[in-house]
Amino acid sequence: VSLVDLRRARIAVFDSGMGGLTVLRAIERLLPGADYLYFGDTARLPYGAKSQKTIARCVVSAAKHLEAQGIDLLVIGCNTASALALYDVREAVNVPVIGVIEPGATAAEELSHSREAIVFATEATVNSHAYQRALARRGFNTFEKACPLLVPLVEEGWVNHPVTEQVARIYMIETLRLAPANCDALILGCTHYPLLKDLFRRVAPQRIQLVDPAEATAHAVVSQLPDNMKLCALMPNAVPTYRFMVTDSTEKFSRMAPLFLNFEVDHVELVDVGQ
Amino acid sequence: VSLVDLRRARIAVFDSGMGGLTVLRAIERLLPGADYLYFGDTARLPYGAKSQKTIARCVVSAAKHLEAQGIDLLVIGCNTASALALYDVREAVNVPVIGVIEPGATAAEELSHSREAIVFATEATVNSHAYQRALARRGFNTFEKACPLLVPLVEEGWVNHPVTEQVARIYMIETLRLAPANCDALILGCTHYPLLKDLFRRVAPQRIQLVDPAEATAHAVVSQLPDNMKLCALMPNAVPTYRFMVTDSTEKFSRMAPLFLNFEVDHVELVDVGQ
Numbered sequence: 001v002s003l004v005d006l007r008r009a010r011i012a013v014f015d016s017g018m019g020g021l022t023v024l025r026a027i028e029r030l031l032p033g034a035d036y037l038y039f040g041d042t043a044r045l046p047y048g049a050k051s052q053k054t055i056a057r058c059v060v061s062a063a064k065h066l067e068a069q070g071i072d073l074l075v076i077g078c079n080t081a082s083a084l085a086l087y088d089v090r091e092a093v094n095v096p097v098i099g100v101i102e103p104g105a106t107a108a109e110e111l112s113h114s115r116e117a118i119v120f121a122t123e124a125t126v127n128s129h130a131y132q133r134a135l136a137r138r139g140f141n142t143f144e145k146a147c148p149l150l151v152p153l154v155e156e157g158w159v160n161h162p163v164t165e166q167v168a169r170i171y172m173i174e175t176l177r178l179a180p181a182n183c184d185a186l187i188l189g190c191t192h193y194p195l196l197k198d199l200f201r202r203v204a205p206q207r208i209q210l211v212d213p214a215e216a217t218a219h220a221v222v223s224q225l226p227d228n229m230k231l232c233a234l235m236p237n238a239v240p241t242y243r244f245m246v247t248d249s250t251e252k253f254s255r256m257a258p259l260f261l262n263f264e265v266d267h268v269e270l271v272d273v274g275q
Numbered sequence: 276v277s278l279v280d281l282r283r284a285r286i287a288v289f290d291s292g293m294g295g296l297t298v299l300r301a302i303e304r305l306l307p308g309a310d311y312l313y314f315g316d317t318a319r320l321p322y323g324a325k326s327q328k329t330i331a332r333c334v335v336s337a338a339k340h341l342e343a344q345g346i347d348l349l350v351i352g353c354n355t356a357s358a359l360a361l362y363d364v365r366e367a368v369n370v371p372v373i374g375v376i377e378p379g380a381t382a383a384e385e386l387s388h389s390r391e392a393i394v395f396a397t398e399a400t401v402n403s404h405a406y407q408r409a410l411a412r413r414g415f416n417t418f419e420k421a422c423p424l425l426v427p428l429v430e431e432g433w434v435n436h437p438v439t440e441q442v443a444r445i446y447m448i449e450t451l452r453l454a455p456a457n458c459d460a461l462i463l464g465c466t467h468y469p470l471l472k473d474l475f476r477r478v479a480p481q482r483i484q485l486v487d488p489a490e491a492t493a494h495a496v497v498s499q500l501p502d503n504m505k506l507c508a509l510m511p512n513a514v515p516t517y518r519f520m521v522t523d524s525t526e527k528f529s530r531m532a533p534l535f536l537n538f539e540v541d542h543v544e545l546v547d548v549g550q
Contacts, residue, residue, distance in 0.1 A: 152427040
């Protein structure tokens with residue numbers, strides 16, 4: 001790659017709401033010299049109760065909007081959207097599309113000796129069994145546990161709160177009662193859960209390693225990025241730029257973003273991509 | 276009213292999801308001899324993050340669907356929908372429409388001596404300030420507190436759970452720090468909260484009375500019902516009939532209904548009222 005070919009990558013991260021910011025942050029830590037576009041479909045969240053067809057329509061409309069902004073790569077940061085709409089999005093746009101589930105399963109494969117894993121996720125992601133299938137292809141036996149209280153607790157800002165620790169402990173006890181005895185990997189299968197990593201470390205048995213699909217996804221982005229963009233993104237002193245787009249309440253997004261990012265978000269665009 | 280005029284009332288209760296079942300139950304306790312239609316707009320919940328225009332469109336489409344089933348009275352059981360769409364619904368249908376906010380405010384007026392009240396509600400209801408306005412017209416000074424964790428806790432089935440009590444206690448402490456010193460009424464401004472009545476009783480100071488808008492709404496229904504239907508509904512040994520309609524996942528509705536009702540719901544209709 002000659003220096004004249006160097007080009008900043010335009011990387012888009014889609015999520016149904018705020019949670020994908022943990023994925024954005026993981027990518028930006030590895031690739032600081034890039035331009036980031038974040039799309040939070042806040043008007044239509046949560047995707048949990050919606051049908052596959054509706055979710056695919058929502059994600060595809062957002063993906064097309066992002067493609068029209070001129071992007072080099074699209075990351076589906078939302079676990080539910082990755083589970084239910086990845087193939088529809090890949091058919092609809094002409095840029096590489098990376099979901100969080102395959103990278104998460106690959107990361108579990110690298111960490112686990114027993115090939116027995118636990119997945120904590122939202123009800124919709126558990127019901128899709130996307131992680132179970134991705135892990136089964138890698139020879140895993142998987143126990144999936146829906147943890148519906150964890151997202152509201154994170155969104156209340158109770159990240160280091162005794163109530164949240166108590167709830168996580170209850171979910172862990174319920175899980176260990178039913179999970180394979182030798183499981184040694186816990187996949188944090190919802191974008192909000194990496195914020196509770198310290199807390200999960202305290203409530204999980206020592207033998208269990210935590211798997212953060214956001215980090216694994218960031219590594220997948222690095223490996224998919226063309227060399228001229230990768231080198232540019234890794235230049236010393238390179239800094240990221242950000243554009244934030246949401247479909248409802250820019251004010252709420254700005255207010256809650258610091259829960260997920262280490263900086264303030266003062267400009268958020270309101271986008272209309274239809275029903 | 277002559278006996279030949281007696282007629283069973285057809286009473287519809289609308290909600291964005293399951294919570295309105297507490298309103299249905301309060302009405303049915305007062306008026307057992309009636310036919311009940313329940314509509315849960317589960318595909319489009321939560322209404323919290325949506326604009327007034329979108330919410331009004333959703334509620335009006337449901338109200339028209341209910342009107343087409345031949346009803347005598349429509350109750351908007353959802354606090355957010357009552358706050359944001361009551362007038363649109365009244366214009367759209369030709370049956371009496373009762374919301375939960377005015378009856379709730381009237382009940383607070385009857386119980387309170389200090390005219391200082393607390394409202395616990397969802398974020399959307401608090402942001403609408405509908406209770407504050409309704410109470411201000413009655414000379415009240417009101418402190419509104421958003422309690423976003425309580426709905427997920429109820430929906431997890433943790434109604435008598437130490438975690439839920441701890442969360443309610445935290446909300447109460449945060450509220451008492453800021454609320455008027457003499458407040459003596461706590462309005463349970465979300466349809467899920469009446470399920471936590473015993474728990475609120477334990478965490479609220481003795482001087483504070485609990486106001487359940489569901490009960491107040493049931494009394495409003497009784498007073499609006501024509502005499503021939505009211506007499507029929509109050510006949511000894513009269514029993515209610517039920518029809519349940521939802522816009523998504525009838526299975527989830529059936530599974531969760533026993534949290535709110537004292538009987539099993541084995542038949543739920545899936546209804547499509549468009550976007």
